[in-house]
Amino acid sequence: MKIMILGSEGYMGWPTSVNQCSQGHEILMIDNNIKKSLMRNHKRKPLVNQKSINARLLYLKKRFKNKVTFSNIDCSNLNKLESVFKKFKPDTVIHYAELPSAPYSMIGSKEGWLTLENNLKSTFNLISCVKKYNKDCHIIKLGTMGEYGTPNIDIEEGWLSVKHNKRIDKFMYPRQGSSLYHTSKIMDTDLLWFYVRLYELRVTDLMQGPVYGIYYSDNDDSKYLPTFSYDDIFGTVLNRFIVQAVVGIPLTIYGTGHQIRGYINLKDSLKCINLAIKNPAKKGQMEIYNQFTEQYSVNQIAKKVRNALSRININVKLQKISNPRIERNKHYYNARNDKMKKLGLHAELLDESTIVEIAEYVMKHKANIDKKFIKPRMKW
Ligand SMILES: NC(=O)c1ccc[n+]([C@@H]2O[C@H](COP(=O)([O-])OP(=O)(O)OC[C@H]3O[C@@H](n4cnc5c(N)ncnc54)[C@H](O)[C@@H]3O)[C@@H](O)[C@H]2O)c1
Structure with missing residues (x-):
């Protein structure tokens, strides 16, 4: 297959590129490094800097011998995306090329608009390319579980059957984002659904929960692991908690800690x-x-980290701080996730050894951790 990976330099994009190469596909990796430049602007750094793209391409070519190229393209630029799309002729496009940070999107109007504009334009441009050049191309788009919010009913997989005045119809499950980032993902989903309805495109929209971990297979080369962010703007909760534990600062639990979400290991994300x-x-x-x-x-995540790390003599403290986000502190949460299991997903569960494995990686790079940028600054 010919597979285009948009956002290939990111936390998920790089492991996906390695994983797809390992399966013998021809890969075109695309990224404009906007994430790295936003992180630089905000003085945030990943735990470990990635090797240069040239070094990583060489690694892929040597290890897997298949054809793999990289283009520094801004997906929000239609002409540029079109030019590579029509030349490469992908069978499948995996679309990660978005700004995925809720805190970043809520810093102010400029950051909010950049998130909306970048994410919507990238999705719209990809759809335009598929519609114009190959309607058979399969779009795999990363959405987020955050699109659903925390409704007081079970969260179905994408669709909800509604009975109203004795009539029944199926609608997209109601969405209610809690940041402009999440709202941009809702708008992406709407755009995709519009084009599927009108132009019969083929789209898979994956509503993903926060991803954790650093390893993506059982034989990763430690020099080629993904970027790992732990800071207040670009980090995700479990990865950040482990970093806090390693540097001996209390795990900062926002609000009451009763907020429930669905989580996934990076390895499982790639399986999906x-x-x-x-x-x-x-x-x-x-x-x-x-x-x-x-x-x-x-709270459960924080306790899991505390229990797991006591195995390697790290004494973890938990600290509740006022919630910097507007979100329900206590709520019902029951989301379905049967469809991937039916396709054959065998999940890696969040056990103590997984947490210890990530912590050992973090401990190796402890000197790089900047404690200044862990506590939340963005409030909304
Ligand atoms: N990591 C998670 O926990 C998580 C959870 C749910 C959903 N997701 C979704 O998965 C996708 C990937 O997430 P991630 O954690 O790898 O994010 P990331 O920020 O690490 O990677 C995204 C990559 O896309 C690139 N990019 C953004 N806009 C671009 C553009 N216009 N043109 C070219 N490249 C562009 C960035 O430079 C970055 O390298 C995102 O769409 C995100 O919303 C991630």
Whole structure:
């Protein structure tokens, strides 16, 4: 297959590129490094700097011998994306090229608009290319479980059957984002659904929960791991907690800690991408999967980290701080995630050894941790 990976330099994009190369596909990696430049502007750094793209391309070519190229393209520029799309002729496009930070999107109007503009334009431009050059191309788009918010009813996988005045119809499950980032993902989903309905495109939209971990297979080369962010703007909760534990600062639990979300290991996230590639949406079909494997409250995650790290003599403290986000502190949460399991997903569960494995990686690079940028600054 010819697979285009948009956002290939990111936390998920690089491991996906390695994983797809390992399966013998021809890969075109695309990224404009906007994430790295925003991180620089905000003085945030990943735990470890990635090797240069040239070094990583060489690694991929040597290890897998298949054809792999990289283009520094801004997906929000239609002409540029079109030029590579029509030349490469992908069978599948995996679309990660978005700004995925809720705190970043809520810093101010400029950052909010950049998030909306970048994410919507990238999605719109990809759809335009597929519609114009190859309607058969399968779009695999990363959405987020955050699109659903925290409704007081079970969260179905994408669709909800509604009975009203004795009539029944199926609608997209109601969405209610809690940041402009999440709202941009809702708008992406709407755009995709519009084009599927009108032009019979083939789309898989993966509603993913927060991803954790650093390893993506059982034989990763430690020099080629993904970027790992732990800071207040670009980090995700479990990765950040582990970093806090390693540097001996209390794990900052926002609000009451009762907020429940669905989580997924990076390895499982890649398995889901493979399952989506192997089971493509049919023409005119929008397949939506809830891509998480376990549900936990923030308190449960924090306690898991504390218990796991006591095994390696790290004494972890927990600290509740006032919630910098507007979100329900206590709520019902029960999301379905049956569809990936039915396709064959066997999940890596969040056990103590997984947490210890990530912590050992973090401990190796402890000297790089900047404690100044862990506590939340963005409030909304
Ligand atoms: N990591 C998670 O926990 C998580 C959870 C749910 C959903 N997601 C979704 O998965 C996708 C990937 O997430 P990630 O954690 O790898 O993010 P990331 O920020 O690490 O990677 C995204 C990459 O896309 C690139 N990019 C952004 N806009 C671009 C543009 N206009 N043109 C070219 N490249 C562009 C960035 O430079 C970056 O390298 C995102 O769409 C995100 O919303 C991630």
